[in-house]
Amino acid sequence: MxxxxxxxxxxxxxxxxxxxxxxxxxxxxxxxxxxxxxxxxxxxxxxxxxxxxxxxxDIKRVPELRSITVRADGALVLGAAVTCQEAATHPAIQKCWPGFAEALAASGPAQIRSRSTLGGKLCQAAGAADVAAALMAIDACCRVVSVSGERLIPVSELILSPGRTCLRADELLSSIELPAPRAAMADAYAKVSSRSSLGKTYAGVAVALTVKEGRIDSCRVALAAVSLVPALAERAASMLIGNRLEPDVLARFRRQIAGACRAGVDSQQTADHKAHVASELAISAARVAWQRSAGGGSEGSR
Ligand SMILES: Cc1cc2nc3c(=O)[nH]c(=O)nc-3n(C[C@H](O)[C@H](O)[C@H](O)COP(=O)(O)OP(=O)(O)OC[C@H]3O[C@@H](n4cnc5c(N)ncnc54)[C@H](O)[C@@H]3O)c2cc1C
Known part of the structure; x- marks a missing residue:
């Protein structure tokens, strides 16, 4: 070696x-x-x-891969070798994308967070990937480079199957680009960990939305640990668009989230339980994102 x-x-x-x-x-x-x-x-x-x-x-000694910068257009560019702990505590991330910061802060024990990197999180392509789900919800992209050039891939298209991404063998994920925050846009992440000593993710849900004239104008939802790989729940997100978080809307949203959970490596019983947990987490994350979108306010009335 x-x-x-x-x-x-x-x-x-x-x-x-x-x-x-x-x-x-x-x-x-x-x-x-x-x-x-x-x-x-x-x-x-x-x-x-x-x-x-x-x-x-070993890419940890490459300075460009270890930096966090704010571009002139407001987009945040995070080097792939930035650790989860560095990103979770970065003021710009905490201010613009608190849901992503929550996912980072919950992505394993402190020893793991202070060592594991954003690029490693994504390229590991695990199903229980809090960080990948949070990045999918905010529509982040990966910059991928090789000797023959570079390409920009949405995080939602990076992971193909457990342990497998769309990167070629000579490609490197160099940075993750978070879009510039828009007015009344907010995200949130809610998760439950397993009770084992490793405390790995049992189910996680990321929600990012914008509110316009008192209704949800755009919404993206992504799920972690309820399928073989983290993925967007587009039908569930569409249940919220054009609506307030009223009881009938939340009931439809809950059903769609449960339907988006797929039995993978889990038994049917665990999959059913995860679907229930994920739908509760989704409601909780949607409520927090709604409140953050305009600095608080009641769900039915704003
Ligand atoms: C005890 C424990 C608890 C954990 N709990 C959680 C949890 O709650 N939530 C969660 O999401 N994760 C959890 N994890 C997973 C952990 O966060 C992963 O081990 C971590 O994401 C891997 O990141 P790394 O930087 O150490 O990657 P490495 O181990 O260095 O690499 C992982 C893979 O990615 C590839 N790779 C890394 N960087 C790049 C790059 N820039 N370009 C191309 N390929 C690259 C490597 O070649 C390798 O195949 C846990 C892990 C442990 C051990």
Missing amino acids: EYLAPTSIVEALSSLHQHRGSARVLAGGTDMLAGLNDISTVHSNAEKQSGATLVLV
Whole structure:
């Protein structure tokens, strides 16, 4: 096994290109290092056949990947190697996207948050991904770079299946771009953790909405840990658009959220329970986002 620690994006991309197929990006390492024995075993079998050595490309020393900047148009650009803890406590994130900050603050124990990175969260492509769900709700995009160029991918299109993203082997997720906040726009995140010692996400719901003339004008909802991968719940979001959070609207919303939860690795019983939990979380997140959208106010009347 070989370890490389580039200090620029160009150097990192050149390493990924040169060792395409045998190189792996190493970010916080909280997932990668725990699975390294497995990776080495799998890789060494392939290695015997191809003669290639596993190459870890550690991106933590690349300054551009570690910064948080506010663009002239108000968009926030977060380097892929920024840790969850750094992002959760950043004043601009807390002010503009409190729901995203909530998801970051809830994305694992303190030791994991202070080590794991935004890029690692997304590229790990786990179903229980609080951060991915929160980013989907606010319609964030990933900037993906390689020696042959760059592309911008909505976070909602990045994860294809558990453990698999649409990134090619020589591509690096360099930053995550959060749109400039619009007037009366707000987000919220609600989650329940499992009771195991690891406290992993049992179910999580992100809601982002805008309110115009007392009604919800736009809305995006994303779910974590209730399907194989985090995903948007578009039909549920559409139940809120054009409405206030009145009891009949919330009842339809609740049903759509439950319908969007898919039995995956869970038993049917757990899946049914998660659907119930997720629908309650969704209502709670929608209420908080509504209140935040104009600095508070009653649900039926504003
Ligand atoms: C005890 C425990 C509790 C946890 N609880 C939660 C929780 O409640 N909620 C939650 O959401 N998560 C939770 N996690 C998951 C944890 O947050 C992940 O381990 C973490 O997201 C991985 O990030 P990392 O930076 O350490 O990635 P790494 O381990 O370094 O990498 C993970 C994968 O992403 C790839 N990768 C990383 N960065 C990039 C990049 N920039 N471009 C391309 N590929 C890249 C790597 O090659 C690797 O395949 C928990 C983990 C543990 C161990």
